[in-house]
Amino acid sequence: MNYTYLDCLALFGVGGAHPGGLQLTKEIVSEEKINEQTALLEIGCGTGQTAAYLAQQFGSTVSAVDSNNIMVDKARQRFSSLDLPIDIKLGDTENLPFPDANFDIVLSESVLAFTNVFSTIPELKRVLKPNGILLAVETVLEQPIPNAERDNIVDFYRFPQLLTEDEWLAAFKKAGFQRIDSTKYQASLEQIDEQHASDFSLSEYIDDELLEILETHEEITKQNIDKLGFRVFRCS
Amino acid sequence: MSVGQYRSLCQKYNGKAVEIRCHDGKIHRGIIQRVGRNRVYLQPLGRSRNLGGFGYGGYGYGGGWGFGWGVALGAIAGIALLSLFWI
Numbered sequence: 418m419n420y421t422y423l424d425c426l427a428l429f430g431v432g433g434a435h436p437g438g439l440q441l442t443k444e445i446v447s448e449e450k451i452n453e454q455t456a457l458l459e460i461g462c463g464t465g466q467t468a469a470y471l472a473q474q475f476g477s478t479v480s481a482v483d484s485n486n487i488m489v490d491k492a493r494q495r496f497s498s499l500d501l502p503i504d505i506k507l508g509d510t511e512n513l514p515f516p517d518a519n520f521d522i523v524l525s526e527s528v529l530a531f532t533n534v535f536s537t538i539p540e541l542k543r544v545l546k547p548n549g550i551l552l553a554v555e556t557v558l559e560q561p562i563p564n565a566e567r568d569n570i571v572d573f574y575r576f577p578q579l580l581t582e583d584e585w586l587a588a589f590k591k592a593g594f595q596r597i598d599s600t601k602y603q604a605s606l607e608q609i610d611e612q613h614a615s616d617f618s619l620s621e622y623i624d625d626e627l628l629e630i631l632e633t634h635e636e637i638t639k640q641n642i643d644k645l646g647f648r649v650f651r652c653s
Numbered sequence: 654m655s656v657g658q659y660r661s662l663c664q665k666y667n668g669k670a671v672e673i674r675c676h677d678g679k680i681h682r683g684i685i686q687r688v689g690r691n692r693v694y695l696q697p698l699g700r701s702r703n704l705g706g707f708g709y710g711g712y713g714y715g716g717g718w719g720f721g722w723g724v725a726l727g728a729i730a731g732i733a734l735l736s737l738f739w740i
Contacts, residue, residue, distance in 0.1 A: 426739070429684070429696075434739040527740055556740055574740060609736040614669045617684045619696055632699045638738055645740075 418626070422574050423531065425630040427487040430618030432466035432495075435527035435554050436647040437602055440613045442467050442526065445552055445649055449522060451475045458482070458520045458544065460510045460537075461528030464618055465492030465503070471524075472501045480504040480520070482513060491618045511536040515544045525553040533577045534585075538592040551594065551652040554602065557582045559646040570645070573637055582648060594652035602647040656691070656726045663693040663732070670698060670735040675728045682735060692723035698735075 426434045433439045451457070455477040459468045462481035472479045481503055483489050489507045496503045508514045510525075510532050523541050541551055558567075558581045571579050580588065582599060589597045638645065654662070666685050673681045673693070683695030 422740075431739060436738070436740065438739070530740075604738060607736070609734050611666060611669060611734060614734045615737055615739065616668045617670065617696075618668065619684060619686060623696055625700065628697060628700045634740070635699070635738075638740065 418624070420624065420626055420630060422630060422634060423485065425627045425634075426463065427485045427491075428620040428623060428627055429631075430464050430487075430491045430620065432464045432616040432618070433613075434463055434615065436556075436604060437554060438609075438613055438615060439466055439470065440609075441554065441602060441649070442470065442524075445554070446471065446474075446524075448651075449550065449552070451477055451522070453477060455522060456480075456520045458513075458515065458523045460513070460523060460525050460541070461531070462492055462505070463488050464616075465495045465505070466616065467524065467526060468492065468503050468505075469495055469499055469501055472496075472503050473499070478504075480506070480515065482506045482508040482510070482515075484509050487620065494618070511540055513540055513544050517543055518546045518549075519544050521546055521549050523549065523551050525551070525555070527554055527556065529553055530556045530576055530579075531574065534580070534588050535591075538588055542592045542594065548653070551589075551650070553650045553652070555585065555648055555650060557585060557646050557648050559644055562641075562644050566641070566644075570637060570641065573633060582646075585648065585650060589650065589652045596653050598651040600649045600651075602649055604647070654729075659693075659726045659729045659732065660688055660690075663688040663726070666732065666734060670737055671695075672733050672735055673724055673729055674731040674733075675724065676730045677728065681724055689723070691727070692725055693729075694723050698737075 453476045457471055457477050457479045459481045462468050462483050468479050468481040492505050506514050529537055558579050586597055670684050683697045686694045686696050
């Protein structure tokens with residue numbers, strides 16, 4: 418079996434599998450007005466660490482969707498063990514199982530980059546209310562790179578595209594977002610505490626091939642530290 | 654710290670990725686899967702030395718059985734949470 422990076426995240430059940438982890442999530446959402454009345458959607462929720470935090474912290478109506486059934490099972494277990502009324506669905510970000518104009522905020526934490534952004538971003542715009550906000554933490558290409566290096570990254574992560582900041586901004590604009598703020602996220606090597614560390618809900622069997630994928634991921638991120646950057650996009 | 658203190662620290666870090674340093678100088682990196690009376694069981698995070706897997710003296714107990722491997726709580730000199738980066 419040839420596992421992908423996303424299979425690896427699913428089987429290791431990595432919670433907070435995005436740049437900045439839960440710490441950055443908290444910083445991003447603290448800038449927004451969120452309360453019990455807010456309808457939130459997290460796409461690519463993974464094991465549900467963020468969705469659980471949002472429901473616990475703000476008491477909002479939280480929906481979550483992921484396209485990987487292992488992730489959905491693990492997220493469902495998390496929500497049920499915490500007794501959180503989160504609506505979790507297996508679904509495709511390019512064709513979301515929600516009606517139009519349904520959410521105040523949609524959150525995407527390193528999810529869009531793994532999808533065809535030219536279908537996904539308009540789909541997110543569709544499910545957002547007219548004054549809704551898209552918050553996205555995404556990978557950007559910081560500088561031109563040789564094709565072979567680019568292919569290496571794109572093939573490993575199975576990115577349908579690898580966009581520069583300007584290309585991201587254009588994609589959001591094209592989908593009808595009018596105001597887009599972009600903030601650079603600088604990965605920090607600060608000591609992490611247990612509240613913010615990635616949590617893992619491991620599948621019973623972890624194939625050795627998955628360990629190789631983790632190693633390749635670590636190599637690629639180290640080798641491309643100046644070429645792959647991260648942004649928090651706030652689109653409204 | 655005593656064995657009991659390391660046991661409770663491992664329980665607190667259950668499901669997290671850690672680096673465990675032993676008195677004999679060995680370093681184990683993995684996810685804490687469960688904590689027994691005398692051992693903590695880890696899922697290795699890689700096959701290379703860096704990520705605490707094979708090809709390295711620390712690998713032993715139960716690898717490949719789905720239980721990860723066990724590190725004697727009495728052998729532990731220090732534990733730190735790992736800060737992992739994901740895309």
